[in-house]
Amino acid sequence: MLIHKYVLEIIQEAASRIRQSFSQTMEIETKSGANDLVTNIDKEIEQFIVEKIRAFDATHRILGEEGMSHEGFTELSGIVWIVDPIDGTMNFIRQQRNFTISIGIYEDGIGKFGYIYDVVREELYYAIAGKGAFLNDKPLAKLQPIPLNEAIVGVNASWIAKNKRVNSEKIGELVRTVRGTRSYGCATIEMMFVVTGRMEAYVSMRLSPWDIAAGAVIAKEVGAEFSTLRGQPINLLKQDTFIIANPSVHKEILEDYIEIL
Amino acid sequence: MLIHKYVLEIIQEAASRIRQSFSQTMEIETKSGANDLVTNIDKEIEQFIVEKIRAFDATHRILGEEGMSHEGFTELSGIVWIVDPIDGTMNFIRQQRNFTISIGIYEDGIGKFGYIYDVVREELYYAIAGKGAFLNDKPLAKLQPIPLNEAIVGVNASWIAKNKRVNSEKIGELVRTVRGTRSYGCATIEMMFVVTGRMEAYVSMRLSPWDIAAGAVIAKEVGAEFSTLRGQPINLLKQDTFIIANPSVHKEILEDYIEIL
Numbered sequence: 001m002l003i004h005k006y007v008l009e010i011i012q013e014a015a016s017r018i019r020q021s022f023s024q025t026m027e028i029e030t031k032s033g034a035n036d037l038v039t040n041i042d043k044e045i046e047q048f049i050v051e052k053i054r055a056f057d058a059t060h061r062i063l064g065e066e067g068m069s070h071e072g073f074t075e076l077s078g079i080v081w082i083v084d085p086i087d088g089t090m091n092f093i094r095q096q097r098n099f100t101i102s103i104g105i106y107e108d109g110i111g112k113f114g115y116i117y118d119v120v121r122e123e124l125y126y127a128i129a130g131k132g133a134f135l136n137d138k139p140l141a142k143l144q145p146i147p148l149n150e151a152i153v154g155v156n157a158s159w160i161a162k163n164k165r166v167n168s169e170k171i172g173e174l175v176r177t178v179r180g181t182r183s184y185g186c187a188t189i190e191m192m193f194v195v196t197g198r199m200e201a202y203v204s205m206r207l208s209p210w211d212i213a214a215g216a217v218i219a220k221e222v223g224a225e226f227s228t229l230r231g232q233p234i235n236l237l238k239q240d241t242f243i244i245a246n247p248s249v250h251k252e253i254l255e256d257y258i259e260i261l
Numbered sequence: 262m263l264i265h266k267y268v269l270e271i272i273q274e275a276a277s278r279i280r281q282s283f284s285q286t287m288e289i290e291t292k293s294g295a296n297d298l299v300t301n302i303d304k305e306i307e308q309f310i311v312e313k314i315r316a317f318d319a320t321h322r323i324l325g326e327e328g329m330s331h332e333g334f335t336e337l338s339g340i341v342w343i344v345d346p347i348d349g350t351m352n353f354i355r356q357q358r359n360f361t362i363s364i365g366i367y368e369d370g371i372g373k374f375g376y377i378y379d380v381v382r383e384e385l386y387y388a389i390a391g392k393g394a395f396l397n398d399k400p401l402a403k404l405q406p407i408p409l410n411e412a413i414v415g416v417n418a419s420w421i422a423k424n425k426r427v428n429s430e431k432i433g434e435l436v437r438t439v440r441g442t443r444s445y446g447c448a449t450i451e452m453m454f455v456v457t458g459r460m461e462a463y464v465s466m467r468l469s470p471w472d473i474a475a476g477a478v479i480a481k482e483v484g485a486e487f488s489t490l491r492g493q494p495i496n497l498l499k500q501d502t503f504i505i506a507n508p509s510v511h512k513e514i515l516e517d518y519i520e521i522l
Contacts, residue, residue, distance in 0.1 A: 034410070034440070090413070090440070090441055094413060094458075094459055094460075095454070095459040095460075097459075121382075149295070152351070152355060152446075155418060156442065157416060157418060157421050157436045157442040157444070158436060158437075158442070160418050160421040160422050160433075160436075161421050161429075161432070161433030161434075161436040161437060162430070162433050168422075168433075169423070171422070172421075172422030172423050172429075173422075175418045175419060175421075175422040176419075176422060179295070179351070180351055180446055181417065181418040181419070181444060182444050182445065182446055183418070183442060183443050183444040184443065184445070185413075185441060185443050193356070197355075198355055198356040198358075199355075199356075
């Protein structure tokens with residue numbers, strides 16, 4: 001598949017540039033708030049990926065974190081690449097690990113290809129719709145059922161502490177019910193932990209299309225269920241709440257432990 | 262140093278055995294409760310390390326997670342090895358990553374050598390008291406000051422949700438104050454994230470001597486401060502609360518955000 005090979009090349013070259021940047025001094029800017037950061041490296045990698053996509057087919061559209069196309073998206077007709085050049089920018093800056101390159105390719109709103117590359121671990125998660133999901137070319141198994149009290153759940157402390165978006169008391173009950181919780185500071189990595197059966201669920205109050213587009217294609221292939229926290233299908237045109245989970249606990253978490261405020 | 266080289270050999274051999282175990286079926290038992298797990302691999306690695314220590318010097322004592330020496334420790338005179346064959350057993354079982362081998366060597370209660378090996382990343386953190394700390398033989402820098410609102414803090418969701426050990430409202434304020442939080446499910450890895458400046462603090466309500474003995478030796482060499490959450494020196498003879506932090510935020514976190522119940 002021409003496009004599949006092309007994406008793999010883009011990712012390897014982008015990853016190589018990111019690794020080289022570790023020895024350079026970074027310029028860090030804030031975006032919407034003090035904790036919403038972007039670096040010159042995010043922007044350079046974005047620019048590189050945009051040029052590569054344009055060279056592949058100039059009719060393809062690009063939706064991405066750093067305002068890649070400067071196009072206002074109101075629908076997803078045609079071929080749309082949904083890209084995050086570096087997901088987990090704070091980890092990238094502070095830890096130089098636990099961040100990814102994320103690329104999803106959609107046709108008329110339907111996910112066709114999904115790629116999430118953990119740059120430092122050199123782990124490529126990917127899927128071609130209907131053809132299965134893979135981690136470094138090893139097929140990923142369908143998820144097996146597991147009871148909630150044996151589950152590991154990815155959830156950020158912000159949603160367990162009192163907050164304006166979700167009933168933190170009920171999330172606290174979830175924390176006490178499950179076997180353990182984790183928080184890695186990178187949505188795509190947490191989604192891939194669910195997809196590989198390392199965790200059973202990941203919930204967030206606020207994710208953007210480029211956080212979830214690639215992961216959704218991969219998730220479908222292993223039978224992971226995903227939705228907004230109100231149980232609706234995801235909408236790749238806006239920021240929203242999000243859950244991805246092993247199907248045996250998806251509904252139980254939503255119904256018994258999530259109350260959006 | 263004879264003992265240093267000997268420990269490195271023990272760790273490499275133990276790590277190799279752990280890696281081989283990934284392809285085997287594990288036997289998993291519960292200990293104090295459903296979430297307190299031990300596997301046959303923990304026990305086998307423990308047995309291997311105990312034999313190695315005994316062969317090195319039969320007068321050395323061994324304090325460890327899986328009841329290594331079956332000796333009731335009431336003091337730490339002489340040479341005591343404080344060992345966790347696998348710290349992060351749940352990660353080991355469920356994720357096959359983010360667990361370590363942890364070995365601290367104390368003389369009359371004073372830390373002399375500390376080793377924490379992240380088996381899957383092949384990252385060895387170690388220190389010889391007074392001679393600096395290292396990550397894979399690269400010297401670790403002294404920690405630089407950082408304001409609390411730029412800090413990343415490691416804290417498990419259990420202590421942010423309502424619980425009987427700490428005022429969760431105040432921990433919630435800490436979560437809202439800092440730049441970000443993380444939770445990796447492995448105390449030694451979280452300590453090493455503080456030691457390397459990837460996080461500024463890690464707090465726990467309940468750690469055992471083998472969770473902190475090796476890390477404490479390494480922490481001292483980079484100027485990381487550690488204590489119980491009441492601000493007392495750590496006591497390697499009992500389970501207790503724990504904080505390790507960049508010195509610029511240690512006191513502020515303890516005084517403003519921690520209230521033990």
